[in-house]
Amino acid sequence: MREVIVTGKTVEEATEKACLELGLPREEVSIEILEMPTRKLFKSTPAKVKATADEAEAPAVEEKPAPQPVKAEAKKEAPKAPEKKPEAPKAEPAPVKEEAPAEEAAQDTPITEAHQAKLDAAVAYLKTVFAAMGAGEVAVTTQKQGEACIIRVEGDDVGMLIGHRGETMESLSYLASLVANRLPGEYIKLGLDVAGYRGKREKDLEALARRMGAKVARTGRSWAMDPMNPYERRIIHSTISGMEGVRSESKGEGADRRVVIYPTDPQAATAFERERRGERRGRGGRGGRGGKG
Known part of the structure; x- marks a missing residue:
C-alpha cells in the first residue's frame, strides 16, 4: 500500500496532485480529507488530503492476454523437438522468435x-x-x-x-x-x-543514489537527500531497491518531500563508530605526547 499526503488551495487541486504523484487515475486512489481549506483575514490554510493506493491493484493494469496462447503453443511443441535429434537445433530458436515480438508489443503499445x-x-x-x-x-x-x-x-x-x-x-x-x-x-x-534533459538527469540521479546508498551501507547512518519531485524520487527509489544493505522512503510534504536512505544492517553503524573512535584515539595520543614533550 502506498500513501501520500498532499496540500492544495482546494480539495480538488490536492486530489489531482496526489493522483499525479502516485501515477494512478482518480478511480484507483482512495482520498481522505485531512483538512478543509480555510480563509481568514490575514491567513489562509490550504486543503490537505491523504491518498492511498493498494500495491496489489497496480499490476492489474498490465494487458498481456495475447502472449499466453503463444507460450502455450511453444510448450506443446517443445516435447516434439527431442524426438528428432538432427532437427532439435532448428526447433529451439522458433519459440524465441515468436515470444520476442509479443514482449516488444507489450512494451511499445501503439498510441490509441x-x-x-x-x-x-x-x-x-x-x-x-x-x-x-x-x-x-x-x-x-x-x-x-x-x-x-x-x-x-x-x-x-x-x-x-x-x-x-x-x-x-x-x-x-x-x-x-x-x-x-x-x-x-x-x-x-x-x-x-x-x-534530452530527462535522460541526462536520470543518469545523474542514478549515480547519486548509488553513491549515497554505498555511503549509508558503509557507515550505517541514514541520509536525507535534497527535496525532489515525484519523477526524481521514483528514480532514487528504483536505484536503491537494487542495492543490498539499504532501503529508501519518502518523507515530508509538498515541495519539501525528499528521499531518505536507511541502512538495513544494524551492525554497520556500530562497526563504523568503532573504526572512527580508533582513528580519533590514535591521532589524540600522538598529539598529546607531542604537546607534553
Whole structure:
C-alpha cells in the first residue's frame, strides 16, 4: 500500500496532485480529507488530503492476454523437438522468435486515438506557453515509452523551459498532464523531455543514489537527500531497491518531500563508530605526547 499526503488551495487541486504523484487515475486512489481549506483575514490554510493506493491493484493494469496462447503453443511443441535429434537445433530458436515480438508489443503499445487526442491537446497547450515564454521555434514530437506518453521538445533556445534542476520542465509537464486528462477517456501518464534533459538527469540521479546508498551501507547512518519531485524520487527509489544493505522512503510534504536512505544492517553503524573512535584515539595520543614533550 502506498500513501501520500498532499496540500492544495482546494480539495480538488490536492486530489489531482496526489493522483499525479502516485501515477494512478482518480478511480484507483482512495482520498481522505485531512483538512478543509480555510480563509481568514490575514491567513489562509490550504486543503490537505491523504491518498492511498493498494500495491496489489497496480499490476492489474498490465494487458498481456495475447502472449499466453503463444507460450502455450511453444510448450506443446517443445516435447516434439527431442524426438528428432538432427532437427532439435532448428526447433529451439522458433519459440524465441515468436515470444520476442509479443514482449516488444507489450512494451511499445501503439498510441490509441483517445490517447492521441489527449496528447494533441497537451501539445497545443504547451506550444502556447512556449511562445509566451519566448522560447522561439521549437520542434515537438510524441512517443509512447512503456506505459507513459513522452512529449519531446527540441530547439535552439529551450534552456528556459528546463529551469533549475528541471523544475520548470516538471511544472510544465504537470500542467500539460492536467490539460490532457481533463478530456474524457482513460487516464494517461504524461512526461515532458526538453533537449534530452530527462535522460541526462536520470543518469545523474542514478549515480547519486548509488553513491549515497554505498555511503549509508558503509557507515550505517541514514541520509536525507535534497527535496525532489515525484519523477526524481521514483528514480532514487528504483536505484536503491537494487542495492543490498539499504532501503529508501519518502518523507515530508509538498515541495519539501525528499528521499531518505536507511541502512538495513544494524551492525554497520556500530562497526563504523568503532573504526572512527580508533582513528580519533590514535591521532589524540600522538598529539598529546607531542604537546607534553
